[in-house]
Amino acid sequence: MTKISASTARSARFEIICDQWEKAWNDLDGDAVAALCADDLLYDEPALGDTRRGREHVRQHVLSMARNFPQGSSSFTRIGLYVEAERDAIVVAWRFKGTPKGGDRAIEFHGDDRLEVGQDGLIHSYRGLYDNRLVRRLFREAQGH
Structure with a gap:
């Protein structure tokens, strides 16, 4: 019989949350x-310009992404998952690649999502870390502006 340590079980729990997060974003759902x-x-999403409260803001942001990147034209690829030792928080390092609607070439950039997870298994705090000025410039260039 194999025993799973508390830290292994904790890491496995975060891995599941991260898998669900990645799939939902890749589906632009x-x-x-x-x-x-x-x-x-x-x-706290750089593209929104300020910190917001409530899950409706993240839902609207994903819907905006879906309008700008037609289904199947973009992907988030996880390149790292880091579990904080003292708190129920993870950092998900990712790379995005996608061709915006009306664009003639793909854009690509990387960033990190810092997620604090409650005992209920839900994300209570999100902070996106990436260079929003770079993303806006890449987006304009891909659309020929």
């Missing part, structure tokens, strides 16, 4: 992303 978040989510 705003409802699925929002369902992974607590009602009182603290949402």
